[in-house]
Amino acid sequence: xxxxxxxxxxxxxxxxxxxxxxxxxxxxxxxxxxxxxxxxxxxxxxxxxxxxxxxxxxxxxxxxxxxxxxxxxxxxxxxxxxxxxxxxxxxxxx
Numbered sequence: 001x002x003x004x005x006x007x008x009x010x011x012x013x014x015x016x017x018x019x020x021x022x023x024x025x026x027x028x029x030x031x032x033x034x035x036x037x038x039x040x041x042x043x044x045x046x047x048x049x050x051x052x053x054x055x056x057x058x059x060x061x062x063x064x065x066x067x068x069x070x071x072x073x074x075x076x077x078x079x080x081x082x083x084x085x086x087x088x089x090x091x092x093x094x
Contacts, residue, residue: 006086011036041064065088
């Protein structure tokens with residue numbers, strides 16, 4: 001089962017991930033929400049739309065904007081609406 005780890009802690013795990021452009025997108029119910037804090041940061045992808053971000057916080061250590069999601073993606077990316085992907089040192093392993 002794919003798991004997302006940061007700071008030696010599992011922050012998300014699911015066997016229902018969706019892969020887009022090499023990134024594993026985790027369903028929202030698979031996140032351990034105690035490790036996620038909303039960020040004000042956004043970015044725009046030409047075909048997916050506007051992404052919003054989370055800071056990942058584990059044991060008092062923060063990884064700013066390390067998780068992103070498309071709450072209302074463009075139709076081409078509808079399959080990942082609400083799903084969360086990771087970068088900035090977050091490891092996704094099987």
